[in-house]
Amino acid sequence: MSFGPHLLLAVLEGLVSSAVLALTALGLSLVFGVMRIVNVAHGEFFMLGAVFAWWFSTMVAGDPALGFLLALVLAPLVVGLIALVAERLVLRRLNYDPEATIVATIGMLYIFEQLALMFYGPEARAVQAPFDFRVTLPWFGYSGYKLAIIAASILVMLATWFVLTRTRIGLIMRATQYDRETAQAFGIPVDKVYAGVFALGAMLAAIAAVLIVPIQQAHYLMGTDPLLLSFIVVIIGGLGSLRGTVVAAVLIGLTEGIVAVFFSPTLAKMLATLFVALVLVFRPQGLFGTAAR
Amino acid sequence: MTAPIVRNDRPMAAIMLHVIVIVVLVALQFVLPDYHRAVFSRVLVLAVFAMGYNLLFGYTGLLSLGHAMFFCAGLYGAGMTMSLLGWNAPAGFAAGLACGAVLALVIGLLALRTTGVAFMIVTLMFAQVLYLTILYFNEYTGGDQGFSLRRAARQLGPIDLTDPTTRYFAALILFAAALAVTHMIVRSPRGRVLVAIRENEDRVRMLGYDVFAAKLAAVVLSGVLCAAAGATYAILFGYVGATFATIQYSILPLLWVLLGGAATALGPLFGTLFMYYVVDITSNYTTAYLLFVGVALILLVLYFPKGVLGTVRERWLPWLP
């Protein structure tokens, strides 16, 4: 394959990664933005989404589309529930103190990861894609499902944007993010908002994982990369900026995809991580966020 | 999660305690069966890693999530000069220390521009970059697999550092030195400034102290101490590998210090020893031993933020160093 089509392939692959990354990072950004805490276990919610997706899909033998649909609906709900429990039991008791929360979420990371190892095992297992047609381009055939991932991700992001900006619940969330004390003074149940946001963040990651699992397979260690990449996206895109998160996700996903195809995945990750560390040092508000109040 | 400041009531008692601990450790050499003696050798070196971390986290109040990079600066600094350049052990050790100092200086200059959560993330990211760099240049570093140091290289003149008894004493000497250094730093006027910075940075600045310079010094000292542990580890145990650069080895010193008691002199040793045996024992029953690390972290942060020795100091022995 000559360079042009090769590049197109890399771009398509990059867009698929971006789509998944954008959803995952959105979850992290919401939690970061509204609750002002860093959830180091966020990647584990992603992994749990994939693992539960596999589990639910195996309950329906035969029709892969039905199995996948079941997974798409149930896995995020289960993960959301787990997140809710974690929030109630641990994070609330710490009063969301930034340092303590990070340490606690690190603990959660190990717990989820190792429980997955114990009950799911060390193997990687595949989930069948719900449908199987290929789009035939002049130079190569491309999986229609992958294109569907991009579409699905855009749909979910639009839905989230709609809820955040056009509904009352979204308004309450944004009010709590902007000024917690005033929100409380207005009678907003900040505790419940926090619980809801934390669960929502986890669910977004889980949805992203369910979408990618037919391609990537479910493995108990698959949470680490999405975690780091989401961090990178959120920091570069700027805290609490939806638009920034999406733009950064596309940027990072595309760049990473292209560099990984043409050079080496390790180099891609290295440069991305270094870049984001420097952004955090020299321009902490990222590319789109506003500087901390 | 902040630990109380030591009230300088009984410095002599503290020194006596340190001496007793060292003497006990010397005596253990003759009593412990081979396997446990090897464990203790390892633990003593890793405890120095934890002590370096404690200096920055416990005493200065800066939570880094990337300290594996300083341990590895020493590990690879010593390992690579000895393996690729044929340097001897003392030179390798010095190289490890130098790498640690330089890395800590650079990282400090960059990371100290941030605070709190951003500082944690920045240190995490820099450590990741180092890990990925080690993987990327795997012709020189051995990548994930790592490399071993030849026995012949691990000598100190006529002394064979691979001999278990000698190895134990070498680790003990490092530990004792680190204990003495930390003790002196913490009790010095500049050490008290670090503790004050932890308590109320703004106030310290308005008393005329150059807070940035003080923190930078703390990062460099911490980095050098951790690098000393890394270099010693390479020389005594002969193995250098990228596992030590993973996030796990940045989380472990945090866990060891939290468990033992942040801002206590002997807490790091206690925490390292305890967790080492917990992992050792549980890994006989399940591969998911890291589960206990996770549970321990959450329990500590919820119910025992002061750790074991920290709680002892608060409730019963206020003079505990």
Add this chain to the structure above:
Amino acid sequence: MAAVTPLLETCGLSRSFGGLRAVDRVDFTLQPGEIRAIIGPNGAGKTTFVSLVCGRLPPSGGKVIFDGEDITGLPAHRRVRKGIAYTFQITSIFGKLTVFDNVALSVQQALLSGGGLATASLRRGVMDALERTGLAGRAHETAGNLPYGHQRLLEVAMGLALKPRLLILDEPTQGLSDGEIEGFVTLVRRIAEDATVLLIEHNMPLVMELAWTITVFERGRILAEGTPSEIRRNRIVQDAYLGAVADA
């Protein structure tokens, strides 16, 4: 009389937060040896102004000149070493340390930058500051356990221990009882024998009694400046601020 270099001068000093001009091109002069009070309604920019002077906040524009030297670019800790000391509006002591150790940190800094740290001079410096504020008897108590009024005094002691040329007190009598306030007046008069005092205060009788000159801030600008009796008679000030305070 020969012209004396003002101890502190600001030229066009400004600080904005987003769209809000908290301090708006302020020209301010302070003579050595004065006791100057800054008064004004909440949000007038008093603490912001003073934070610009001592370096806690960088300015958006303008200059700060201390004893003839332009210190606008100097970081806060260097200004402290030049002789500007600031006591916080919200008590900011080291609660877990003893009273002695709190002040020791101030003295230690002065000694460290001077070049020697002998225990004897440390002790002398600390007890000196504690005696002046009347806290000598409480030297070994934990600072956090002190009654509030004494914590405020400890703040002042920490500032004094730096042997400053300009001592900035930000609402020092807030929360003090009347008896404690009286003691405070005496303390400030004695401090003013060695240093220039700049204080932000809401307690009008205290201000009228202590200050040689009063500067009135409003909405980031200086509304008026003068002796206590001049300010009391000033119509504009009465309308903007004093009238409201008298009614309250």
